[in-house]
Amino acid sequence: MELTAATTIRKPGTDVYTFWRDLENLPTFMAHLEQVRVTGDRTSHWVADAPFGNDVQWDAEIVDEVPGEKIAWRSTGNADVPNAGTVWFVPAPDGASTEVHVLLTYDIPGGTIGKAVAKYFGEEPHQQLDDDLRRLKQVLETGEVIRSDGAPWGKRARKEFPQRPAQPLSDAELAKGADA
Amino acid sequence: MRANTWAGRNKVEVRDVPDPKILNGRDAIVRITSTAICGSDLHLVDGYVPTMQDGDVMGHEFMGEVIEVGPDVPADRLRPGDRVVVPFPIACGACAACAAELYSCCENSNPNAGIAEKMFGHPLAGIFGYSHLTGGYAGGQAQYARVPFADVGPLKIDSDLTDEQVLFLSDILPTGYMGAEMCDIRPSDVVAVWGAGPVGQFAMDSARVLGAATVIAIDREPYRLRMAEQAGYKTINFDDADVRSRLLELTGGRGPDKCIDAVGMEATHGSAHIGAYDRIKQAVRSETERPHALRQAILSCRSGGVVSVIGVYGGLLDKFPAGAWMNRSLTLRTGQCHVQRYMKPLLDRIERGELDPTRIITHTLPLDQAERGFEIFKNKQDNCEKVVLKPVKRHRHFSKNDNGSSAGEVGI
Numbered sequence: 001m002e003l004t005a006a007t008t009i010r011k012p013g014t015d016v017y018t019f020w021r022d023l024e025n026l027p028t029f030m031a032h033l034e035q036v037r038v039t040g041d042r043t044s045h046w047v048a049d050a051p052f053g054n055d056v057q058w059d060a061e062i063v064d065e066v067p068g069e070k071i072a073w074r075s076t077g078n079a080d081v082p083n084a085g086t087v088w089f090v091p092a093p094d095g096a097s098t099e100v101h102v103l104l105t106y107d108i109p110g111g112t113i114g115k116a117v118a119k120y121f122g123e124e125p126h127q128q129l130d131d132d133l134r135r136l137k138q139v140l141e142t143g144e145v146i147r148s149d150g151a152p153w154g155k156r157a158r159k160e161f162p163q164r165p166a167q168p169l170s171d172a173e174l175a176k177g178a179d180a
Numbered sequence: 181m182r183a184n185t186w187a188g189r190n191k192v193e194v195r196d197v198p199d200p201k202i203l204n205g206r207d208a209i210v211r212i213t214s215t216a217i218c219g220s221d222l223h224l225v226d227g228y229v230p231t232m233q234d235g236d237v238m239g240h241e242f243m244g245e246v247i248e249v250g251p252d253v254p255a256d257r258l259r260p261g262d263r264v265v266v267p268f269p270i271a272c273g274a275c276a277a278c279a280a281e282l283y284s285c286c287e288n289s290n291p292n293a294g295i296a297e298k299m300f301g302h303p304l305a306g307i308f309g310y311s312h313l314t315g316g317y318a319g320g321q322a323q324y325a326r327v328p329f330a331d332v333g334p335l336k337i338d339s340d341l342t343d344e345q346v347l348f349l350s351d352i353l354p355t356g357y358m359g360a361e362m363c364d365i366r367p368s369d370v371v372a373v374w375g376a377g378p379v380g381q382f383a384m385d386s387a388r389v390l391g392a393a394t395v396i397a398i399d400r401e402p403y404r405l406r407m408a409e410q411a412g413y414k415t416i417n418f419d420d421a422d423v424r425s426r427l428l429e430l431t432g433g434r435g436p437d438k439c440i441d442a443v444g445m446e447a448t449h450g451s452a453h454i455g456a457y458d459r460i461k462q463a464v465r466s467e468t469e470r471p472h473a474l475r476q477a478i479l480s481c482r483s484g485g486v487v488s489v490i491g492v493y494g495g496l497l498d499k500f501p502a503g504a505w506m507n508r509s510l511t512l513r514t515g516q517c518h519v520q521r522y523m524k525p526l527l528d529r530i531e532r533g534e535l536d537p538t539r540i541i542t543h544t545l546p547l548d549q550a551e552r553g554f555e556i557f558k559n560k561q562d563n564c565e566k567v568v569l570k571p572v573k574r575h576r577h578f579s580k581n582d583n584g585s586s587a588g589e590v591g592i
Contacts (some may be wrong), residue, residue, distance in 0.1 A: 010276050039187065097276060127294055138288045141274040146328065147203040148306060150236070150316020151291040163292065165235030166309070166316040167183065168200040168326065 003104045003125055007133040009033040009140050013089045014097040015063045019140060020087060020100075029135035029145065031128055046075075056080050100133065182571065183322035184550035186236040190228035194548050197237060200318060200326035208330030210266060214343035215242035215547070217557050217567045219377050220444075220492045224311060225554060226387060226466065226527030228445060230492055231295065231312040239569075240268035240308040241350040242320030243343060249330060257331045265332035266327055267519035268351045270306035270317060273332035277305075284516035289329065290315040298303045299495070304516065321550055322569040335523040344568065345530055348382070348537045352524035356382025356442070359490035362513040363438035365390040372396040372427055372436035372480065374473040376404035376415075378540050378566045379490060387440070389534050396430060398423055400448070403563040412537065418449060424480045434442075435482035440567035443473035444491025460500070468495030478504050478512075489514035499510050540566045547571040 009016055019025055020098040023044050027033040033048040034055065042062040050056045058079035064072035064086075074084035083106045135145050145154045150163035152174075181200075187193040199416045200209055208424045218241050223229050243265040249258055258264070270290075271283035278286055287307035290296055293303035296313050306328070309319015318326065327334060337346050356379050363371060371387040373380050376399035397408035397415045405415040416426045427436055449472040458470035477487050478501045481511050487510055505512060528533045542565045553567040 008276065010274065010279065037431075068195075083285070094276070096279075130297075131294055134293055137275070142206070142272045142288050142329070144204055144206075146272075146288060146291055146306075148291045148315045148328075149203075149326065150233070150312055152203055163233070163312045163316040165233045166312065166318045167197040167235050167237045168181075168318055169186065170198040171523040173198075174201060 001106045001108060001125070003106075003129050004102065005126065005129040005133050006099060006101045007137050008092050008097050009137045010097045011140050012096075013091055014068050015088045016098045016100060016140060017071070020089075020136075021065075021067075021071060029133045029139050030135065031036065031135075037120050043076075044073075058083070065085070102129065102133065181323040181574065182547060183237045183318070184239060184569075185234075185549065186224060186232050186238055187234055188374060188580050190225060192225060192238065192551055194219075194550050195235075195317075197235070197322070200324050202248065202250045203326065204328055205240065205250045206329050206331055208246050208253060208258060208327045208334070209248040210242070210244040210264060210320075210325050210327055210334075211247050211573075212242050212320055212325060212571050213321060214244070214347045215239050215322075215569050216347060216350075216352075217239070217241075217321070217550070217553050217569065219379060220310070221554070222558055223445060223492060223494065224283050224556065226446065229311045229313065230464075233294075233312065236309065236311070236316075237318040237320075237322050238309045239319035239321030240310055241347065242266055242308075243337075243347050243350060244325075246330075246334075247324075253331045258334065258336070262334075263337045265337060265346050265523065266308070266325070267333045267335070267354075267523060268307055268310070268348075269333075269516065269519055270308065270315070271332055271520055272329050278332070281518055281521045282515075283333075283518040283520040285518075286392065292316060292463045307516075308516040321569060322545065323547070323574055333520055335527065337527075339531065341530065342538075344525065344538045344541055346537075347568065348378075348540075349523050349526055349530075351517065351519060352379045353382050353526055353535070353537050354519045355379050355490050355517040356384075357495070357522055357526060358515065358517045359383040359442060359488050360386035360390050360392075362391075362488040362515075363387065363440065363486045365392050365438060367391050369437040370394045370396065370431050371438045372398060372439065373440045373442055374398045374447075374477055375442035375444075375491065376379065376401070376408045376502040377442065380440075381408060381411070381540050381565075382535075382537070383440045383442050383490065384408060384411065385535055387438075388412070389529065392438075394430075396427065396436065401558075401560055402526045404565065407540070407565060413478040423476055427480045435480050435485065437482055437485050439477040439481045439485065439487045441474045441477050441487065441489045442490045445469040445471070445493050447472040447474075447491075448472070449476070467498050469493050469497040470501070471497040475499065475501055478510060481508075481510055483508040483541050484510070486511045486513060490517070492516075541568055543567045545569055 023036045032048045037045045048056045058075040062073045072086040085104045088101040150166035183197045246262045250379040266555045269284040271286040272288040275287035289306035296303035306315030363461045369392045371392045376397045400419045447470045461467040556564045
């Protein structure tokens with residue numbers, strides 16, 4: 001499966017590149033990712049949440065990189081869901097902003113995990129990637145993922161719609177979910 | 181706290197809801213001293229804006245006192261104790277739209293942007309108390325409100341102007357002003373304004389201060405037309421006269437140079453069969469608007485004129501007079517108001533006495549009577565033009581009878 005998406009962020013390309021190149025930043029805006037741990041100069045370990053409370057884990061390596069312009073990576077070893085991605089950082093015509101173009105590919109296997117993952121991604125995968133990039137833009141432009149009273153869950157995009165009623169959260173609700 | 185909430189179609193209800201809390205670093209919590217009911221609230225209550233939920237706190241015109249700020253609000257920008265008017269669009273101040281002063285198109289403030297994008301092609305900003313399509317933010321018809329990006333939007337009021345003089349800087353005064361500004365008014369211009377409700381009245385005042393030669397108000401409510409007349413404008417009651425013919429008479433056959441639609445999606449009009457057509461289509465959801473005022477403005481405007489649309493539309497309309505628009509070189513301009521752009525200059529005009537926003541207030545009620553406020557405003561009872569609601573300043577301890585009798589204020 002191939003997914004593409006793009007956004008424009010009003011920051012210089014080097015800022016956007018630097019933020020993304022620290023792969024441990026990715027879970028702050030990508031809904032599926034729980035953790036990315038950098039294990040070497042070009043290697044990392046990724047943990048994504050999957051349906052039914054399972055985690056999907058894999059190792060990844062950066063396979064191509066042009067500082068300030070492009071980062072490409074792919075999973076290595078025996079990944080449950082082999083995947084690869086490339087992100088390009090392109091100066092926008094306004095001279096102040098950077099276009100971020102993302103290409104993700106997933107090799108969804110057969111078997112139980114494959115079915116579960118396919119179902120998981122089946123819920124509007126493009127929308128999820130678009131929303132991920134929207135949060136990247138929020139983080140870089142405003143410093144954080146924006147929360148409303150009806151959508152207090154930050155990057156937990158799948159909960160954003162339908163939302164809860166737009167009224168302040170009680171302390172119990174706040175303790176339970178707002179920062180997850 | 182007490183808050184006025186959406187409780188289903190044609191129903192609002194004042195309820196107890198939790199107090200707002202800081203969720204983002206640039207939030208502020210405001211204790212509300214005055215809030216208002218807006219014409220666009222009626223589109224929510226009437227059920228024409230989708231994605232409302234039972235319990236949503238309503239209201240997007242409010243002001244009050246800052247009682248708490250998040251850790252990322254610069255102290256030189258806003259601090260507890262400041263008196264502020266809060267603009268209805270929530271804007272981050274950092275994206276390309278905000279940089280272009282298009283605050284109501286802010287690219288970061290709507291957490292539900294995906295849904296808005298599907299409906300409108302591109303998302304719009306978050307708006308207080310205005311459905312989940314615009315983010316699901318709790319509104320300001322309440323005792324307290326959380327204000328995101330508090331370092332960008334709220335306007336500090338340092339002078340001793342009353343709440344009533346400055347409250348409408350939150351929405352309807354800048355909206356009316358933007359409607360007139362989009363007309364590029366010249367000294368010889370005749371400006372016709374459809375709708376003599378609060379926004380229409382402010383569009384008229386703004387057209388006058390921007391130098392229009394003549395301003396004409398179009399409505400069917402005699403008390404609203406009287407209000408316009410008392411402010412010095414000509415009037416047309418569309419129940420008594422054919423609007424286009426009357427406008428031609430008043431302009432030597434040319435038509436108004438500039439036309440402002442301050443009505444929007446729930447227009448009513450004198451022609452029964454077209455009215456019925458729109459009502460039926462809207463009722464079965466095959467068009468979301470009743471665009472009669474817009475059609476009439478386009479057909480009445482002089483060739484080469486400007487039609488400026490500040491009435492709220494939500495989705496799709498049909499029978500749009502594209503032929504008149506194209507063949508007669510009309511300019512159509514519109515937008516949700518970019519309130520942040522206008523607040524300070526309009527405050528200056530209020531301070532200089534060029535604008536008196538208090539002239540439209542007909543009713544002031546306690547917040548607990550919001551339901552009644554909606555009823556008289558919606559049904560134009562008791563000559564109602566604009567309702568201001570006053571939340572009660574809360575006391576820390578409530579007796580068993582909940583009459584708030586004991587002393588000690590919260591958070592001041």
